[in-house]
Amino acid sequence: MAASTPQSPHHQQQSSSPFVEYIRAPGGLDKVLLRGGRSCSVEIRLFGGQVTSWKNDHGEELLFVSSKANFRPPKALRGGIPICFPQFGSHGNLEQHGFARNRLWTIDDNPPPLPVNPAIKAFVDIILKPTEDDLKTWPHSFEFRLRIALGALGDLSLTSRIRNTNTDGRPFSYTFAYHTYFSVSDISEVRVEGLETMDYLDLKKERCTEQGDAIVFESEVDKVYLSTPPKVAIIDHEKKRTFVVTKEGLPDVVVWNPWDKKAKAMQDFGDSEYKHMLCVEPAAVEKPITLKPGEEWKGRVALSAVPSSYCSGQLDPLMVLHG
Numbered sequence: 374m375a376a377s378t379p380q381s382p383h384h385q386q387q388s389s390s391p392f393v394e395y396i397r398a399p400g401g402l403d404k405v406l407l408r409g410g411r412s413c414s415v416e417i418r419l420f421g422g423q424v425t426s427w428k429n430d431h432g433e434e435l436l437f438v439s440s441k442a443n444f445r446p447p448k449a450l451r452g453g454i455p456i457c458f459p460q461f462g463s464h465g466n467l468e469q470h471g472f473a474r475n476r477l478w479t480i481d482d483n484p485p486p487l488p489v490n491p492a493i494k495a496f497v498d499i500i501l502k503p504t505e506d507d508l509k510t511w512p513h514s515f516e517f518r519l520r521i522a523l524g525a526l527g528d529l530s531l532t533s534r535i536r537n538t539n540t541d542g543r544p545f546s547y548t549f550a551y552h553t554y555f556s557v558s559d560i561s562e563v564r565v566e567g568l569e570t571m572d573y574l575d576l577k578k579e580r581c582t583e584q585g586d587a588i589v590f591e592s593e594v595d596k597v598y599l600s601t602p603p604k605v606a607i608i609d610h611e612k613k614r615t616f617v618v619t620k621e622g623l624p625d626v627v628v629w630n631p632w633d634k635k636a637k638a639m640q641d642f643g644d645s646e647y648k649h650m651l652c653v654e655p656a657a658v659e660k661p662i663t664l665k666p667g668e669e670w671k672g673r674v675a676l677s678a679v680p681s682s683y684c685s686g687q688l689d690p691l692m693v694l695h696g
């Protein structure tokens with residue numbers, strides 16, 4: 374579906390689909406709203422190409438956005454799903470998490486087709502190309518196409534296609550993450566399944582191995598799990614809700630919760646908000662992706678929120694991960 378761009382400030386325009394709305398706002402804050410069945414919706418901000426809201430059937434917000442988040446560019450918004458590209462974290466010489474989260478993306482009017490998925494209710498295609506300044510810090514020409522789609526059952530998927538458009542014959546390499554902030558009721562009641570026994574890089578980028586048990590949270594966690602299986606489950610016991618994260622083309626998963634000390638040090642994050650968020654970030658960190666001119670990479674994530682079959686610790690992880 375080609376998308377038309379809005380015409381005037383504050384203008385709300387329906388696209389050709391009744392499920393996609395373009396909302397123009399001043400200060401580079403244009404948004405796209407995807408609507409699904411009942412109260413399901415997804416909001417995307419063109420600044421950063423960032424999903425800033427994902428609501429379920431009952432209109433409940435599933436992503437965390439800090440109450441202290443800075444909505445004004447040029448800083449990335451604390452919450453939702455920032456895109457980390459062409460660098461994850463400090464794994465390179467660029468600014469933390471790369472520049473894609475701090476750039477204005479545009480509607481992609483004519484994206485190359487993706488396989489038709491009949492379960493998709495609404496979607497939008499956006500694109501990022503480097504600015505002159507970006508080329509000074511990262512001298513590579515690229516087209517980064519991102520499709521954000523809301524499924525009929527309220528699931529959210531993001532498909533990234535990154536193409537090397539260098540005309541000088543040079544390849545480039547990058548690291549990447551969908552820096553997904555999930556909203557959770559109480560971090561001490563949450564566990565993550567699917568990363569048991571995995572190797573991970575700790576904060577010092579040293580390689581360690583996770584224990585055999587599901588991951589629970591009692592202090593700061595900042596780990597890059599390596600070569601992980603395609604599904605990870607985040608089980609929120611209190612809410613009786615499980616987020617299922619399914620990924621393709623993204624071998625690693627970053628798990629982050631800043632806990633109390635780091636929370637206090639972040640100016641755009643409330644002191645106690647660490648209790649209500651968890652970042653589980655499908656990523657490609659350990660082994661950078663290399664593209665030759667003309668080559669394209671695809672990395673996809675699908676998120677769904679399902680009621681936990683949890684009952685006093687009886688959740689069957691096999692049901693969640695493979696059922």
Ligand SMILES: O=P(O)(O)OC[C@H]1O[C@H](O)[C@H](O)[C@@H](O)[C@@H]1O
Pocket residue numbers: 462469470595596627628629652
């Ligand atoms: O504050 P930011 O630049 O948005 O980064 C927030 C966090 O992102 C990732 O999860 C990293 O693993 C953390 O080390 C980092 O603190």
